[in-house]
Amino acid sequence: MRKRLLFLCIFLTLSLVCYKFYQHHYKNTKRPDVSVAGFVDMADGLGRHSVEIIETLKKKFDVHFQNTRDTFYKDVPKNLHKTLKRRNRPQGKVVIYEDTIMEPEASLIKTFSKTYEKQVRIAYTMFESSRLSPVFVERLHKYFDAVVVPDPYNVKVYKDSGVTLPIFVIPLGLNLDPFFDAKLKEKPNSPFVFANFSSCENRKNSPLLVQAFANAFGNRKDVTLLINARRGFDTEISAVKKVIEDEKLTNVTFNINKVSKDVYVENFKSIDCYVSLSKGEGFSIQPREAMALGVPCIVSDNTAQSTICNSHLVKSVASEIIDSPVYELFVESDFGSNFNVDLVEATNALLDVYQNYEKYLSLSKMAREWCSKYRYENLERLYFTLVKPKHLVFGTEDSITENKITTTSKELIEKYKSIYPKLKITCEHTTY
Secondary structure, three states: OHHHHHHHHHHHHHHHHHHHHHHHHHHHOOOOOEEEEEEEOOOOHHHHHHHHHHHHHOOOOOEEEEEEEEEOOOOOOHHHHHHHHOOOOOOOOEEEEOOOOOOOOHHHHHHOOOOOOOOEEEEEOOOOOOOOOHHHHHHHHHHOOEEEEOOHHHHHHHHHOOOOOOEEEOOOOEOOHHHHOOOOOOOOOOOEEEEEOOOEOHHHOHHHHHHHHHHHHOOOOOEEEEEEEOOEOHHHHHHHHHHHHHOOOOOEEEEEOOOOHHHHHHHHHOOOEEEEOOOOOOOOOHHHHHHHOOOOEEEEEOHHHHHHHOOOOOEEEEOOEEEOOOOOOOOOOOOOOEEEOOHHHHHHHHHHHHHOHHHHHOOHHHHHHHHHHHEHHHOHHHHHHHHOOOEEEEOOOOEEOOOEEEEOOHHHHHHHHHHOOOOEEEEOOOOO
């Protein structure tokens, strides 16, 4: 009996030692398949993407998170907390950087403080004007092997700005489940509600939206405008308030308020038309979220928002007035052009949707179907290929499919080959 008890104690002790050793090895030695470097804030478009791409990649890969800013756990799925908190692991074989390249360079320096000979570094990035700053371009070349952008508009901007790295297009994956789970919009509210839920900054064009609303409807009680910005800058907030005061509008609600995920979705459900008169977008999430609910949209036809306008499922507003970009957080001003809308055309667009609401509401089912392609389950294989392609092709373009990466870059092929020695490689050229 004593021998059995002694054997059991020894066995349990050895098991515990082995388990602790494995934990230490896993945490401090074993390199993950992929590291996602970024920040977490579910109330922010960019802060949300880090979480959602981790949730997608975890279906197939060992994922490590490396924070570039403070992490906020509100509304983050509980099953991801462990991954988000286990940060002291080695960096992954592939790194996908999700933060803005124009953040202080300290974030990039910290992220890539250790050098790994066998690693692929990818910047998932976008921009809202016609030109990247030289600082932006320099940092891409200094820290990354490849660039992924969410909309074809960005490819030309990046190339024209001097980016010579391979550039791939993978649309921004969106968690649209709460929107698809809701019933499609069927009828207007009383009073009728126009809305915008973007941040209150210069390029979002909130003062012009308020002025267009005032010109279209004055102070009517049966039509309202709701602006609930997740954040704002003092100059732009003051500009919005001034229009409201000058026009003596009591049918406009203007808040700067970061809301929970549930409230955010409920806000969309409560409106009749989402309006984005932005001067520039790198992708544009919120019109797609509105479309997923079948809520009619008014969208300025510029930059990456042109993709939405080209669906012919929204009210498109011409956006051809050249404007100088204003980025409140960046001192540098060499960002090319933004594109504004004419106030009269914006006013007419609001009136058109209001007066012909049934016509626009009839597009709701097609709008939902169109934006379904941006759901993660319809894009996840592209993200999987980015981490571990089944096939590499040395070719005449840079593109990505569910199985292979085609690239003009020998350097990128060698990088992938260094982490996946058995990877299939073919060549469209006569030599490689």
